[in-house]
Amino acid sequence: MAQGATIAPGLTSFLKSLKTTPVDPSVEHFTSLLKRRQIRSSRPCAIATVALLLRVVIEFKGKDAAKLMERIRQVGRRMISAQPRELVVGNMVRRVLGLVREVVDENADVETNAASDNAHSHHDSLTRPNLNSSISNFSPLKHVATEPTDSNLSQSEHMSDSGELYRRPSLLTSHTSYAPTSNALMVHSLFGLFSQPETPSTSSTPTGHQSPDRKGMLTSLNLERLANLSMSNTTIDLRAEVMDGIKELQDELEQSDELIAANALDHIHSNEIILTHTASTTVQKFLLAAARKRKFTVVHAETYPHDHTATHGILLTGKKRESHQDDEDDVWKPLTAAGIQVVVIPDSHVFAIMSRVSKVILATHTVLANGGLVAAAGARMIAKAAKDHQTPVVVVSGVYKLSPVYPFDIEELIEYGDAGKTVPYEDGDFVEKVDVENPLYDYVPADLVDLYITNLGGHAPSYLYRIVADHYRTEDITL
Amino acid sequence: MSEPPASGLTLSPAPAPPEASINLQPQSNGDAKNAKPAEEAASKKVSPAELKKQKAAEKQARRAQQKAEGDGVSQQKGPPTKETQKQTKDSKQPPKDDRSRPLAVRRGPTQSNAPPPKEIKKEPKKEAKQFGLFFGHLYSQPRQHSVVGASKDVHPAILALGLQYSSYTICGSTARMVAMLLAFKVVIDDYQTPVGTSLARHLTSHHLSPQIDFLRSCRPISISMGNAIRWLKDIIIKIDPSTPENEAKRELLEEIDNFIRDRVTAAGQLISGYAIKKIEAGDIILTYGSSAIVEQSILRAHRAGIPFSVIIVDSKPLFEGKQLARRLANHGLKVQYYLITGAFHAVKDATKVFLGAHAMMSNGRLYSRVGTALVSMLASSQSLPVIILCESVKFTERVALDSIVGNEVAPADELLSESEREALLPLRSSLPQSLRKGEEDELAKGETGDVLKWFDGSENLQMLQVLYDVTPAEYISMVITEYGSLPPSSVPVVHRLSTNT
Incomplete structure (x- = not known):
């Protein structure tokens, strides 16, 4: 990248x-940064994604909400396929899509057309598999295939694809009666407003993809909203409102x-011994607030061999090493400067220390809808050791x-890193x-976690699905 | 001091296999680092009166410190023999600060070349920091890293061995025990009973004890060493005082050889024989760190033609597993290598877990290299059999509930390897002012040694390294000893059997 070369x-x-x-x-720039892992970990990815989507919205010409959504979705798919394990990218795309829908909803009439409802629901179920974004479709190896292709091309491909879909009656459940009669035409005319022309050729792997398992979540309510998209767009300043929404998201x-840190005092009492791992700004700020x-005392596992440098850095200076040339990152004091005693331990010591630890605070990479989480390697054994010692996580x-x-x-969510960090390549023989x-x-299942603290407050792991439902529209779950 | 320091001790940097590595002959190319401070100190030490004064002052300081800490420094664990010689050793040690002492082998070239006096100034603060948490009770004895101040009674072979202990050149509980017994053989061989006393009465208390104390000051004595020492003392006591010295010595040497043969060599054979029966075709055997007996078993199974593969989980800072992985791979085994952070992924792929032991406690718990508990916990949560291979000489009547009460603390600066320190150097610019004060002048060049100073200098921040942890019995499916395979609950029974016979 030309811009990247300077800094x-x-x-x-x-x-x-x-x-x-x-x-x-x-x-293009962003996807290449993602692929090269030059932007990594959740927060930078989220910030970059949202900034990029804001740009997409700004540059979007036209008033058609459906087109805007399709555009966002198209960009989103490219970003997701560049680095499918950064689930945050997908989250942000979905959040922005949700924003658009919200804007549309607020301005839309509530009236619905029963007939069109039926038709829409039919189509939705038809096309959904096409847009499936589950990771298996977007394996990093296939990302070339998921680049949007010429719309003409995809249109022709689309035909065969929908035909393909009809051969799988299980997907259609209640809608089978609509099946093969006039599908091609109907798909085309009714769905054109929504998604067809730009459909990227995920269908280039038509047989391989799985049917989305979340289809059951579709409700007629959502379908109504879809129906309304087309008629509402004339009345509102779509772009401005969406941009406002994105700024709120930022x-x-x-x-x-x-x-999150505001909750700290509710959870940390005096003289506690708290175990945490890796370098996480969220955790550091949480502890600093307390x-x-x-x-209290913090025991910090260093997460060798990937994050130990950042861990040591954050303890010595209060900053991660990567961000130390960034000026946008506000500086905060290291925990030790706040009078907190910090003990750095190698990861192998976790079990030995655990009997003295009163709380384990984990940072996370991604939280999943079932209450499990993906966190830096070592989190699983920390959580398990805590469970075995009845220590809250x-x-x-x-x-x-x-x-x-x-x-x-689960395996799909786990990224494997540079083996040279485990054993340096100089040791060629080895x-x-x-x-x-x-x-x-590591994937940490929900039953090893006692509490989630988010910016909305504390939640039991079993409650997370509700928060998911609050933040993402079911229509957007598969992109 | 019978030993001129310069002709001292070779710490062969290559981690050698247990028995073979013990180099009992003093060699000429002594480690300069060890030799120099020794000389210095020797020249400093002048009169006994001064020594006494120094000793008293030191004692006082220590007492005051303990009081301040409030939590009374508990005694170091060890075999039940506490001998009087300890004082002399204490008095001759340089000030209680293990960082001021050269730390030979594990350290890279940049290690503390700082002049000791400067370090001593900082001492009170540092000690206060160390004594803070969890393992405060274990910090009482700084580790001996040189022959400085060793009692003059200490045999050269023991001096060499001690340094090999403290530099981890010889590590692993069996290897340390065998090495100790072999060194004792030399000691006994060179021993001459003074006139007017008998070997049985004099040898243990006056000649062996200083040796043991020196070894203990280099690194706390392992359970197996304690067991062996107890056994040796028993044997010595039982010698008829009327036996001529030469004969008694010969008998003793023979006994030691037999002990090693019976309790280690033959036991190892038996255990690996039992263990290979547990390895089936297609198995994926997971092990943690490096254990001689596990290695022996794996190699035997491999030679027997069983097709299986091995996963080795390893951890900082010694990376013993790396050596094991290398050796196994050289034998043509398929080896996967993980660090402990990836332990869950490793366990997920494995079918059986074989672990070595430092000791088996009488309550069925396993006392072993730190991290073992994590691996066995993950394995048992995946319903994998966790099999411990352990000679009965490592069984102890001691019990433990957690890893905190009894453990061994190692110097924390071992934790930061050279490359890690290098990686931290760019942080210099963002360090808090208080840490940078001392080094404004040398801002330009990056010294990896500085990184340690940052950690040292930053208040409230400390690194902690302990060597062992205790694995609860419920994670252990089976213990294989030379008496056969048993559940962990049978450990005390076997311990009784093995000590009574």
């Missing part, structure tokens, strides 16, 4: 270049740490990390003979 490529340079670059090259991203009033996470994805295949692994993330 170290990363979030800051991307945000800078975004101001001057049009959307499409920016998307504010939420910015403030989520503070809002440190203002109370004295608290996960702090912004709502933006909460993903509507259900972990049907690396050649031994299979060196370096998983970056």
